[in-house]
Structure formats: structure tokens, C-alpha cells
Amino acid sequence: MKACLLRSVAPVESNPLVYTDTVTPKPRRGEVLVRVRACAVCRTDLHVIEGELPPRKSPLIPGHQVVGTVAELGEGAHRFRSGARVGVAWLHHTDQVCEYCRRGMENLCDQPAFTGYTVDGGYAEYAVAPEEWIYAIPESFHDHQAAPLLCAGIIGFRSLRLSEIKPGGKLGLYGFGAAAHLAIQVARHWGIEVYAATRDQRHQQLALELGAVWAGGTTAEPPVKLDSAIIFAPAGEIVPAALKALRKGGVLALGGIHMSTIPPLDYNLLYQERVVRSVANNTREDGTEFLRIAAEVPVQTQVQVYPLREANRALNSLKNDAIRGAAVLDCT
Numbered sequence: 001m002k003a004c005l006l007r008s009v010a011p012v013e014s015n016p017l018v019y020t021d022t023v024t025p026k027p028r029r030g031e032v033l034v035r036v037r038a039c040a041v042c043r044t045d046l047h048v049i050e051g052e053l054p055p056r057k058s059p060l061i062p063g064h065q066v067v068g069t070v071a072e073l074g075e076g077a078h079r080f081r082s083g084a085r086v087g088v089a090w091l092h093h094t095d096q097v098c099e100y101c102r103r104g105m106e107n108l109c110d111q112p113a114f115t116g117y118t119v120d121g122g123y124a125e126y127a128v129a130p131e132e133w134i135y136a137i138p139e140s141f142h143d144h145q146a147a148p149l150l151c152a153g154i155i156g157f158r159s160l161r162l163s164e165i166k167p168g169g170k171l172g173l174y175g176f177g178a179a180a181h182l183a184i185q186v187a188r189h190w191g192i193e194v195y196a197a198t199r200d201q202r203h204q205q206l207a208l209e210l211g212a213v214w215a216g217g218t219t220a221e222p223p224v225k226l227d228s229a230i231i232f233a234p235a236g237e238i239v240p241a242a243l244k245a246l247r248k249g250g251v252l253a254l255g256g257i258h259m260s261t262i263p264p265l266d267y268n269l270l271y272q273e274r275v276v277r278s279v280a281n282n283t284r285e286d287g288t289e290f291l292r293i294a295a296e297v298p299v300q301t302q303v304q305v306y307p308l309r310e311a312n313r314a315l316n317s318l319k320n321d322a323i324r325g326a327a328v329l330d331c332t
């Protein structure tokens with residue numbers, strides 16, 4: 001099969017992914033082989049490829065927002081029929097035995113496997129995943145539109161949940177890439193007022209088009225106090241600005257897997273029972289619930305599509321804030 005291989009971590013400007021032939025994987029017991037049709041590009045892929053996350057496998061096929069059809073069933077796999085359209089997300093599987101898995105917090109598993117990081121992912125024509133960890137994709141979504149739902153969408157949704165925003169509340173979104181452009185649509189559906197703070201003017205414009213009541217720069221102060229805020233940008237220096245915008249008792253959720261150092265905080269920014277919390281991975285319940293809501297809204301995914309062989313170009317565009325919505329690789 002064709003795939004984009006990462007042999008050693010490097011800045012994406014050096015075009016580190018090599019488009020080449022490699023062995024098609026075989027589904028093991030309980031796994032399915034997926035013929036990949038589309039794989040969306042996530043900021044986490046940048047962190048993996050550039051080494052901000054420590055390398056865990058080499059060579060590696062990145063990509064964890066995979067949409068495709070079931071091409072082959074491994075022994076004992078029966079949840080999906082051959083040809084069914086499915087999605088593979090970041091959490092490839094967990095051990096199911098650690099204290100977190102047993103307590104319903106599988107997203108915090110001690111021994112997790114991550115798609116496109118610790119196991120091969122979807123920048124390829126084929127990928128394998130355990131049937132218990134893949135998702136049925138609602139029919140209403142085209143392959144390209146569905147792919148960004150698998151991480152940007154699900155993590156955005158979990159971030160909304162953990163931000164404790166309520167219907168009718170005021171929510172700040174810091175950074176307006178793939179995750180925020182989906183989260184805002186769910187938030188608007190729930191009757192939430194959204195304030196978008198992002199450095200790129202094109203992204204501010206997109207936020208306004210998607211129903212934000214205000215858009216400004218990352219450290220600009222929104223015109224009202226916010227009940228909750230989510231930071232999707234990987235920049236720790238935004239934390240004090242976001243805390244400053246929160247009302248007393250407000251919650252700030254950090255949606256990224258990697259963030260630059262958070263500067264020293266004046267305790268007054270945190271005092272009055274403000275909360276800062278991170279968001280790590282997702283449970284299967286988050287994924288199933290989000291896909292149901294995404295179809296109900298219905299969420300409109302804005303995508304820029306690149307052929308699989310041009311993954312390096314897509315990653316460079318993402319790094320340069322040049323993607324409106326989400327970048328998606330066409331793997332057909």
C-alpha cells in the first residue's frame with residue numbers, strides 16, 4: 001500500500017514524511033482492516049512529527065482522524081460488516097484493566113495505545129484498529145467532512161463538557177482552528193454565546209461567520225465576563241489572558257495535548273474559585289455522543305483537501321495558520 005512514513009522527527013519545513021510503498025497491515029483477532037478514504041490532519045500530528053511529543057515508534061505512519069470502509073475482518077470480529085463506513089480516532093485502545101479503565105476513565109488509561117503515535121495511523125491507504133474502538137460514521141457526512149470529527153470534533157466536544165458551560169452561558173474560545181470551528185457549532189446549537197480570541201484575522205472572520213458574537217486577538221479582552229473558556233492554541237501565554245476574562249467561579253479548559261510553558265500567574269487571576277483544567281483524550285462515550293450530536297446539529301465541517309502524497313504541504317499550511325477549518329488528506 002501507499003503510505004506517508006516518518007523515519008525521524010524533524011521540523012515540517014524539511015518535509016519529513018516520505019510517500020512510499022509499505023506492507024499492508026493484517027487485522028489480528030478482534031481487529032478490522034480499514035480501507036482509508038480520508039484522514040484529517042491534527043495539530044497533534046505536528047507535535048508528533050516535530051518531536052514535541054517523545055517519539056514512540058519508528059518508522060511511523062501518522063494520522064488519527066481516519067474515515068474509511070471495513071476491508072477485512074480479523075478473527076472473531078463481527079461488530080461491523082465488510083464495507084461498513086467507520087472512523088478511527090486518537091485512542092486506538094486501552095488496557096481495560098488499570099484503575100482508570102475500571103473506573104470509567106479510559107481516556108486516562110495507564111497503558112494506552114494512540115493511533116498515529118504509538119501504532120500506525122491513517123496517512124495511508126489502509127489502517128487496522130480493534131472493532132471495539134472504532135465508530136460508525138453518520139451517513140449524512142461526506143468522507144472529507146467526517147474525518148475532522150474524529151479528533152477536532154470529539155476533543156472539542158469533551159472540552160465543551162469539561163468547561164462546564166451551560167445553555168445560555170458565555171463561552172470564550174482561544175485559538176480558532178479545526179476544533180474550535182466545530183465546537184462553536186455545538187455551542188451555538190445549545191444556545192451559548194461565543195467569544196472568539198485568535199491571532200489570525202482569517203480565523204476571526206470564520207468565527208464571526210459561524211456565529212461568534214465577538215472576535216478579537218488572543219490577548220484582547222472580551223466585552224463581557226465569561227462563564228467558561230477553552231484554549232485550543234498550544235500557547236501557555238494565553239492562560240493569564242483567558243483567566244482574566246473569566247467571571248468568579250469560571251472554568252478554563254485547556255484542550256491541547258501540548259502547550260508551551262504557562263507563565264507565572266498572579267494568584268488574583270485564579271482566586272475567587274476559578275478553575276483551570278486540562279483535557280486528555282476521550283472516552284468512547286464522548287465519541288459516540290459527539291457523532292450523534294454532530295449529525296443532529298448538523299455540524300458543517302470546513303475542509304481543505306490535499307492528496308495523501310502532499311501530507312507535508314498540508315502540515316506546513318497548518319503550522320502557518322493557513323488552514324480555514326481543517327486540513328484533510330484524500331487517501332483514495
Ligand SMILES: [Zn+2]
Pocket residue numbers: 094095096097098099100101102106108109110111
Ligand atoms: Zn487502562
Ligand SMILES: [Zn+2]
Pocket residue numbers: 042043044045064090151152
Ligand atoms: Zn488530534
